[in-house]
Amino acid sequence: MLSQSAVPRANHTIRILPPSASSAYAAKHDAAIWETFCKVTGAAGLSEDALAKQVATLPGRLGGLGLRSAERSAPAAYWASWVDALSVIQTKAPDVAATVLHDLESSAGTAPCLQEANAGLELLRSQGAADLPTWAEASQGVRPPQPDEGIDAADLDRGWQCHACSTLEHFFLEQVVLPSSSSARRSLLLSQSGGPASAWLRAIPSEPAFTLSPLRLQVALRRRLRWPLPLSGGRCCRGCNKTLDLLGDRAAACPLAGRLKLRSRPLERTWARVLREAGGRVRENLWLRDAGLPGIDPGDGRRIEVVATGLPVARGMKHPRKFKKTFKSLQTFKSFFKLSWESLKVFLNLAKV
Numbered sequence: 001m002l003s004q005s006a007v008p009r010a011n012h013t014i015r016i017l018p019p020s021a022s023s024a025y026a027a028k029h030d031a032a033i034w035e036t037f038c039k040v041t042g043a044a045g046l047s048e049d050a051l052a053k054q055v056a057t058l059p060g061r062l063g064g065l066g067l068r069s070a071e072r073s074a075p076a077a078y079w080a081s082w083v084d085a086l087s088v089i090q091t092k093a094p095d096v097a098a099t100v101l102h103d104l105e106s107s108a109g110t111a112p113c114l115q116e117a118n119a120g121l122e123l124l125r126s127q128g129a130a131d132l133p134t135w136a137e138a139s140q141g142v143r144p145p146q147p148d149e150g151i152d153a154a155d156l157d158r159g160w161q162c163h164a165c166s167t168l169e170h171f172f173l174e175q176v177v178l179p180s181s182s183s184a185r186r187s188l189l190l191s192q193s194g195g196p197a198s199a200w201l202r203a204i205p206s207e208p209a210f211t212l213s214p215l216r217l218q219v220a221l222r223r224r225l226r227w228p229l230p231l232s233g234g235r236c237c238r239g240c241n242k243t244l245d246l247l248g249d250r251a252a253a254c255p256l257a258g259r260l261k262l263r264s265r266p267l268e269r270t271w272a273r274v275l276r277e278a279g280g281r282v283r284e285n286l287w288l289r290d291a292g293l294p295g296i297d298p299g300d301g302r303r304i305e306v307v308a309t310g311l312p313v314a315r316g317m318k319h320p321r322k323f324k325k326t327f328k329s330l331q332t333f334k335s336f337f338k339l340s341w342e343s344l345k346v347f348l349n350l351a352k353v
């Protein structure tokens with residue numbers, strides 16, 4: 001609710017008001033979001049952790065929680081709103097558009113709100129944005145590049161805001177967060193970055209497969225901020241016999257405790273479901289010796305996680321219409337999980353087993 005509803009509600013204000021007018025509201029909005037997050041996660045005692053707060057404001061694709069800072073986004077959002085609006089004004093009222101365009105492109109006599117739009121442009125350029133349109137190009141309706149993979153709910157992807165804010169977020173990560181971070185936190189940020197790695201933050205819990213238990217959600221959220229986890233202490237496992245640290249580093253990394261295998265199960269279940277919906281006969285955790293492959297020792301202890309047979313693809317497409325429907329379903333799944341087609345090909349090749 002916080003990231004999908006409360007965070008984006010600031011968008012309207014920071015787009016229509018220049019930053020000088022929206023900053024007080026934006027600061028209160030950001031403080032309220034953080035305070036609420038700390039309360040609902042039972043972490044009121046950690047609310048003064050400034051670095052964790054900064055990480056939380058980063059987009060999920062940059063390793064954060066997507067609780068975006070309206071105050072930081074305001075200059076980009078305001079600039080983007082003018083860029084997006086100029087072509088509409090050009091269509092509806094060309095005379096007004098000509099006056100606005102003249103003011104935006106001249107340094108003298110510009111209205112204060114247009115000066116702030118230009119200040120936003122300068123800020124974006126100073127933080128590394130190299131592919132922004134000129135005001136004249138904006139009036140012609142030039143479109144932004146495709147948004148990054150894994151955009152947050154706060155990323156207004158219909159115009160230039162998502163692209164512009166992305167510049168500010170990358171700059172903030174590289175110039176503010178990373179220099180203040182320990183090597184362990186930097187590694188964690190790298191590990192949890194990327195659209196697919198943060199897809200769970202954007203998932204709507206509309207069915208059991210998209211739902212995390214309260215404890216797992218707590219662990220996943222706190223792990224991103226490098227906060228103590230609600231895990232029991234003691235030893236990790238008999239294999240390594242090392243102490244479990246409160247931050248979860250040992251628990252996440254131990255290759256002997258069986259947790260790595262546990263982490264692979266959701267992905268395996270996802271593929272099993274996709275392949276079942278595609279019409280295949282799916283078997284999970286099949287012994288390699290039972291897979292009908294030649295030359296496998298009867299004592300072989302390896303398993304294949306997912307095996308699908310009888311799909312209407314590979315070695316003949318017996319039901320083209322069914323395949324077409326299936327393909328559409330897979331496209332939908334891909335857009336959700338952002339799995340690569342290369343992975344899909346590997347699984348489809350299993351159908352030949």
Ligand SMILES: [Zn+2]
Binds near residue numbers: 254255257
């Ligand atoms: Zn262990």
